Amino acid sequence: MTKTILIKVTKIFCLFIPLSMGLSSCSNIKPWVKPYQRQNLADPLMDPAHNELASAYLEHVYEAREGARGATSSGGGGCGCN
């Protein structure tokens, strides 16, 4: 069971890297949101880390009382729009 889950997770991990590399290297796909169009993405309301301590504490409340753990949205990768 453990081995099966680890294999699945490893496969998913391996898919991420070529996916991102592919996006960055594919010359046929141009960035569709220009830098001057990212005002809304950069708005503080769009920032998952806007209330850093408060968000982390609420995730702690969830994890302390639930069997599940990990992959919470507070760990997001950011939109890279700053």
Add this chain to the structure above:
Amino acid sequence: MAVTKLSIRSLLCLIFLGYCPLLMSAVLPDDKVETLYHSYSGGGVEVTGPSVLVRKKFLDDFSVSANYYVDMVSSASIDVVTSASAYSEERTQYLLGLDYLNNNSRFALNYVNSSESDYEANTASFKISQDFFSNLTNLAIGYSKGWDTVKKNGQSDFSKDANRQNFRVDLTQVITKDFFMVLAVEAVTDEGFLNNPYRSVRYLDPTVVLGYSYQPELYPNTRTSSAVSISGRYFLPYQAVIRSEYRWYQDTWGIDAQNIELGYIQPYNDRLTLETNLRYYNQNQADFYADLFPFQNAQNFLARDKELSAFHSISLGLGANYHFPIHRLGFDKGRLSLFYNYFKFNYKNFHDLRVVTTPGEEPLYQFDADVLRFTAVFLF
């Protein structure tokens, strides 16, 4: 006595792979002083305490952070009142972090120590984040390793180790000028003493008046879990934001869980922002969980922790943020925030033993909880 010990490990996992820093795009986090007062009340448990976080940039490309966090716990939970005695304790946690920015890459190192009378936890983590595709895509990869020592109050020679590793990948993609999504995958492996040294399971015993007796819990020495979540934020045309998240979870103890959340943020004016969220969570029970075992030592592994039972919960949150300018002590602006969350937990196979009746026919346990968070943030 601490029935929340596993939660500490959970918090540490959270801190390292998600909490600090949260937004891993290729910019350093803002310089700030952030304070939090938190309060949890529900199921006979009261937890309050402060937290302070300071972030400061230096040498253009570096940022250092420090966090101090306290949990003051007073517990008379259902576990405690039915098989132990109420207790109070305090947990103190320190975090040190360093971020380094190099072009479109950001590196983060963190170390956390958490200490209380019967549990010591240390965790170190590393995370790298890279922007791609004209900054429309961000890939973040994180790893952390934890070393915990489990002790038992009143038994000085009791000392067990529990080690943990977390692997996490986040892929953030800008979809439109108003919308981005995050795909997160995280695997966690635990090895060592994973159960609570105080908690017991009950089994049918016709030789006693109650009809059941207790024996200590016994968990497997390993646990591996995987979780995948997809979340997103959408900027609405009238300056509001809607957010959502779905997470799927599975582990080697047999627990499957899902949660879904919707949130909405609405500015009221230039200074005041209001927000609300609704979250639903559901899980099945661990393979070795039972509310009532048929006899003593009925299985190789035994658990009666309600966090490992089948249950669902729902929570509703309300919050307000007030932004204001401040020009003292080098600060530029500030924010006061107040959040309230209501929780309802409904257990499907964990019975309320405060009611004395035929074993196994007690009412199912349920409880409400209230969570308050008050933060004051000062930005340089």
